[in-house]
Amino acid sequence: MEEQKHYIHREPAMRWEDGIPLGNGFLGAMVYGHTSKEKIQLNEDSLWYGKGQDRINPKAAEHLKEIQQLVLQQKFAEAEDLMFSYMVSAPFNMRNYSTMGELDLAMNQKNPFAMGWFPESDGENYISDLDMENGILNISHTDQGISYKREMFVSYPDNVICIRLKSSEPKAMRLDIALNRYPFTDRKVPDDRRPGKFVSAGVWGSTRYDRLTIEEDKRILLEAHEAETTFAMGAEVYTDGKLENAGSRLIALDAQEVVIYLTGVTDNRVENCPETVREILKKAVLQGYDAIRERHRNDFSAYMKRCGLSLEEDPEASRYFTYGRYLIVSAGREHSSPMNLQGIWNYQFEPSWDSKYTININEQMNYWPVEVCNLSELHEPVFEQLKKMQKTGEEAARKMYGCRGMMAHHNTDYYGDCGTQDMYSAATFWQCGGAWLGLHIWEHYRYTLDKKFLKEYYPILDDLALFFVDFLIEDPEGYLVTCPSVSPENRFITEEGYDTPICAGPTMDNQIIRALMRAVLEGAEILQEKNPHEAEYRKILKSLRPNGIDSQGRIMEWAKEEKELTPDMGHVSHLWAAFPGDEINWKDTPEYLAAARKSVEVRRASGCNTIGWPGAWQISLFARFLDGKMAGEVIHHMLYEGLGKSWLNVDPVFQIDGNLGLLSGMAECLLQSHLGIHFLPALPPEWKNGTVRGLKARGGAEISETWKDGKLKQAIVKPMHDGVQKFIGKAPLKAETEEKEVFWEVLEDGYEIRMEKGKVYQLIF
Known part of the structure; x- marks a missing residue:
């Protein structure tokens, strides 16, 4: 019974989603793994289209009271009309994450990058071995009696992608090396000229960079921009053969070994992008490949060695546990951006949902496993993100709602934008995204008991709580409610037959606000500080509507029992207090825990998604229900039926939340600590030993x-x-x-x- 630390592939990827992800939090590489013509797609975490924007609708605050009264009077159509007129941001979209480009390699090929070329492989005995403990990918094959090996990793200490190619015979390699940037596609058609081979069926040409130069006959430098964001990436090549400057690319000839160093930066971090690229590459060359490799291995493995799972009956689940932690260490490191919808890997100029930060479930799920899986330091990008959001969040609170404090809606971007996003009412008009994200500060403290950390970030928690002092209003029953709001991303049907998401005081809001107020009050006690708003926070705690149970025995999602428009909804927003919160638990509120379980059962019976992030959320909920059997069923379904060939969550496009939510659910089955340390609280029965x-x-x-x-x-x-x-x-x-x-x-x-x-x-x- 051993921990599974290697992930083996016997064939290269034919789709980007099936590639092997490498990264250091700043640089990402998606590797197809082909032997003849290879495409390695590249990312830099701060490469976003354009700069930060002031998008807040200046008319929102003056129409807020009118909207609130319409909602309380249940005149939802009239309220929505005003909300779409005055609460939508201008422009209504935030900035989007973009791709940096690609590194193209061709082994012993003539005219390899002709128009429409597609990754392909020759030879035999192919094996791709991802060493997850050390963050190193090795690819090997043989061709005409010669063995070829390629090693690749992305170093955090040196911020450089390193590739070394070797052959078993001298002068056996011609390697063409190119940097490029154009629309990326996996669509292909058979090549009539070469049976069994393919050409691209997508856009040909249309390069998207400003300048490409070969410097000192050894370095390729590509400079480009995404609107106002400028960036550069470079690749420096060393070989024991000859290196030829072909003008548009470098060609290593008569080589037995070729080493490539690659990096990229944007003006979101540095002033002179080309010069910074040159400096990073120069330092890498001076260090040498072996020294960088050893420093990388020590750095990466220090995180990976902390934690591991061995399962006698299910070694693939054990391997996936390692893979999930590998993704975290690769996608988000200290001082990098937080992991976005796709972690750090994105091949599109305009990706799905902009590959940004959706904070009504997705970013939070990305970080559910970091504490329990012993990667606490890698929570830091979220806390730095919250600092960035504080100013913009205060502006959103003041300009949109006339409130003190800070807030965020259901999305943010690299620049910390806190305005409304999109014109999708079931998500757009929600004010608790910042509060939920801010509670990660409290969770980090609960795991570490780090008072210095709590003191540094307590003002953000307090700022988030202060917003609700001003924003909450009293409903006809005397409860304090958020208004207008939504229960992400569900809708209900009124007695008149109108379907709407707009409401006052949805259950999720009450649960999050209760948790926030308790965290702020307890945090003040721990820090031995007097909070000037303590009385107001305690009043809110007493005045929020308690959780309710409907006629079917479910947790009520809204203030009163409503007919759902989408009973198969993947979001289970009203179960937040069962997980990731802990207000609803087996010890203190068993009747509400039973109602939460009933809610999940009805959703599943109605056909809700059981893979991707909805399935991952269900695993953790079943674990909190202490039901290892059902948790194990969803784990097995996701692991063996819900992931792509390289175990990325592709439902229907790649989103890393499902991957990391699955990891979180596995850990929740093995250990819980919200009520005390609970060993094996929901062990799946198939994990016998x-x-x-x-x-x-x-x-x-x-x-x-x-x-x-x-x-x-x-x-x-x-x-x-x-x-x-x-x-x-x-x-x-x-x-x-x-x-x-x-x-x-x-x-x-x-x-x-x-x-x-x-x-x-x-x-x-």
């Missing part, structure tokens, strides 16, 4: 577990702080450190042990 190491629990502890025949046998606890740790469930037979046996105090629902930082506690069951 296994070991997981290095998970993290709230309260600051690292956890490892071993089980046999579905029963916990041993748990290892490494506390990061002195104090009492509470555990859920049956007490162990024995507990000890290296020095001595330790004892516990039995509680009604578990037991607790006083633990010391730095010691290792072994619990035998």
Whole structure:
């Protein structure tokens, strides 16, 4: 029973979505893996079309009270008409993430990049081996008795993509190397001139760059722009053969080894993009390939080695657990942008949903696994993003709603735009996106107990809470409600037959606001600071509508029982308090947990999606229901039926949220800590024998577990702080450190042990 650390492919990809993703948070590469003509698509995380915009509709605030009154009077059509007139931003779209371009390679080919060329392979004995622990891809094949090997990785310490190609015989390689940037397509048709080969069926030509030069006969430099955003990327080549400057590309001749260093930057980070590219490449060359490789391996593996899963009966699930963590380490690092809808990988100039940050589920799901899977530092890009959003969020609160504090709607972009996005009422007019994202600050604190961190980011939590002091209004029943709002992204049908998403005080809003107020109040106590708005926050907590249960036994999604327009809706927004929140739980609110389960069952029976991010959310919910059987069924369905050839979530296009939500759900089955440390709370029955190491629990502890025949046998606890740790469930037979046996105090629902930082506690069951 071993952890699965390698991901093997026996054939190259024919579609971008089936490629192998590499990255360091700043640079991304999607590798097809072909041997004759290869296309490696490239990204830089700060390459967004254009610059930040002030899009807020200046008429919103003056029409807000009229809209609110119409909503409270249930005159939804009239309210929507005003909202579409005065609350839509101008322009109504934020900026979009874009592609940097591509690196094209051709091995022993004549005229390889003729119009319409398509990636292709020759030879035999092909194998592609992604070493996920070290973040290194190796591709090998043989052709006419000669073996060829290609190694590739993306270094975070040196911010460079490195590729080394070798042949078993001297002078066996001619390698054409080109940088390009034009519309990218996987559509292909058979090449009548070459049986079994293909040519592109997409747009030919139409390059999108400003300048391409060959410098010093060894470096390709491409300069381009996306509206006002300018950038550059460069590739420097070294070989033991001859290097020819072909004007538009470099050609290595009579080579046994070729090394390529590649990087890219934008003016969102540096002033002189071409010069910065030259400097990065110069440093890489001075360091040398082997030194960069070793530094990269040490850096990448330091994250990957912390945590791992071994499953005797399902090694592919174990491999996927490694792959999910690999995606996080590759897509989002310290000081990079947060992972967007596609992580960091995007081949389009105008990608689906702009490949930006959708914050009514998607970005949050990307970061659900980072704490429990022992990658806490990689949560940092979200916190830096919130700092960037604070000014724009305060402007949105003031200009649109006449409120203090900060807020965001259901999307944001690289520049922290907090205005409304699109003209899709079921999503556009929602004010809790910033609050939900901000609660990641609180979750990070709960896992780390880092008071210095909490003190730094507490003002953002407070700013988010302050918005609701001014924004909430009283409804006819005396409850404080968000108005106008929506329950993302659902609609209901009124008694008059009108379908609308517009409402006051949807359940999700109440749940998020309650969690936010509690976090701000508890945070002030921890920091021993007096919050000047404490009384107002406590009033809000008392005045929000409590969760309700409808006539079918489900959690009510709106203030009163409504007929859903889409009962198969993938969003389960009204179950936020069951997961990722914890207000609804098996201990304190069992009747509401049962109602949450009923809600999921009705959605599934109505045909809701059980793959992608909706399926991933269901896994974590079933785990919170302590139902390992159902959680395991959804995991199996997603893993074996819901992912692409390279395990990317392609439902119907690539979105990384499904990948990382699946990882989160797997971890939630193995460990929960919202009510105390709960070992194997929802173990899927097909995972009979296994070991997981290095998970993290709230309260600051690292956890490892071993089980046999579905029963916990041993748990290892490494506390990061002195104090009492509470555990859920049956007490162990024995507990000890290296020095001595330790004892516990039995509680009604578990037991607790006083633990010391730095010691290792072994619990035998």
